[in-house]
Amino acid sequence: MPLVAGLAFSGLTTNSPISIALLSTSDPSFVEFSRATLGDELSATAYSLFPSKPVSIRLALPSFLDRPTRKPILQAFKQAELEFPDLAEVIQLAHISIATKDHTPRNEILVHLSPTFAICRLVSTFVEEGIRESTTLKETTVTFDSPSPDTNAIIAQFVDLVRGTKIERIIVVDPSITTTEATHSAWNEHQQTPIDVITIGFPSVALQAAKSALRSYESALSLAGSHSTAISRIGIVNADGLVHALVPRGAVLPQYHSATFTTSKDDQTEARVSIVIGRSPKGEENLRVGQLVLRNLPKKAKGGLAISVTVDVNDEGDISVAAEEQESGVSEKTVVRKFLGEHHQDELEEVLEKSELNEEADVGNVNGGLPE
The missing domain is CATH 3.30.420.40 (ATPase, nucleotide binding domain)
Known part of the structure; x- marks a missing residue:
């Protein structure tokens, strides 16, 4: 099951x-x-x-x-x-679990308690036809050493920061609450009228x-029966550090593309094929998902070897890459299986935002194509 x-x-x-x-x-x-x-x-x-x-x-x-x-x-x-x-966020999921009834915009305080910190967030929430929209107005994080913090004191401290704002409800997510049902009470301090306090246990979250x-x-x-698409461009890093795009972003899978590259140095006996995904024209600013190396290439002058590279992407996102030096027949193959499944979106975003050179930036590539 x-x-x-x-x-x-x-x-x-x-x-x-x-x-x-x-x-x-x-x-x-x-x-x-x-x-x-x-x-x-x-x-x-x-x-x-x-x-x-x-x-x-x-x-x-x-x-x-x-x-x-x-x-x-x-x-x-x-x-x-x-x-x-x-x-996802603890307090966001806790809020979603109970913010289901339609209402006009109202202010609510969300509190996430833990053994070492408390997160307090003031939000304005609007719910219509089951669709919830929340705008964060203020947020603060309080750290403490006590293993049993005073919940009311923490809430009161945050309410002091937003004094003058009418608050309709306080939602407290507390790991010490083990029930999966929300419990209700009233909390009157710092307000003219009682406020609903909903305490939610972590099992509910x-x-x-x-x-x-x-x-x-x-x-x-x-969506399994529909056509898969490449959610990011797939390419090969050239000798100049730039990306030679082979499969464009949004291309309907499967895709098959080939390109021919030459060597970038005299007597170059190795050439590296680096497969990257991303959107930057610079190789180091993309995510490298695979690599293969051609070794024992015949020594020739710069540009004297022709290396054919083919990239085959199936409808599940597996990438098969093959490289072959046309004169000697030296070849290598590799398969990057479910390349997006091997890298979380956090990792992809991280490398896309990097601007510094990676550790291999000074290694020679082949002209129009591949690293040495």
Whole structure:
């Protein structure tokens, strides 16, 4: 029975609680909850979370995490040979799970509590026909050493920062709450009228993450019969460091393209074919997804060898690359299977934004084509 998983991380320090929700892709009645703690080794923690490998995973993480902070988490799932997870925010998923009734714009405070920090966010939310739109008006993160922070004091501190703003509701996501049902109370301090306080346990957030993962999985299945497209350009890095595009972004798969390159140095006996995806004309600003090297090439003057490179991309996104020196017959092949599945969007965005030269920028390429 294929499973999808939702995980809610209260924090990223050792022993921070993790709530896990599993749903079935075939049995709507199947729901399973479990709980774990974050160990010293992220990949070992990831490997131990599930009874079997889920087909889709969504993580609920603290909202302040940036890309470098998320990177070890993604690498841990990759090392554990799990699906690359989709990422979401704890407080956003908690809000989505209860913001379903239609209402005009109103101000709400969202609070994510953890053993070492609290995130407080003031949002203006509008819901119409089940569609939720929220605008963040203010956000702050408070860190503390106490293992049992005073929730009311933290909320009061944030309310002081937004004094003068009418607040209709406060939503607190607290890892110490284990029930999957929201509980209600009233909190009157700093307001003229009572405010609803909804406390949501992390299992509820994990369940919302699992539901979202299931919707994504079902959506992907529904598109399985349609034509796949290349979501980014595929190319080969030339001797000048620029990309020779072979498969354009948006091209309907499968695709088959070939090009001929020459050597960039006298007596060059090796040539490297670097396969990259991305949108920058500069090779180092793209994501390298594969490489092969032609060795023992006959020594000739610069431009004296002709190297044919073919790129074959099937409808599942597997890239087969073959290179052959036409005179000697020296050849190599490689296959990059599901190249987008091997790299999370965070990784792709990271390399696309880099402007510095990579460690191989000074290595010679073949003219019109390939690295030495």
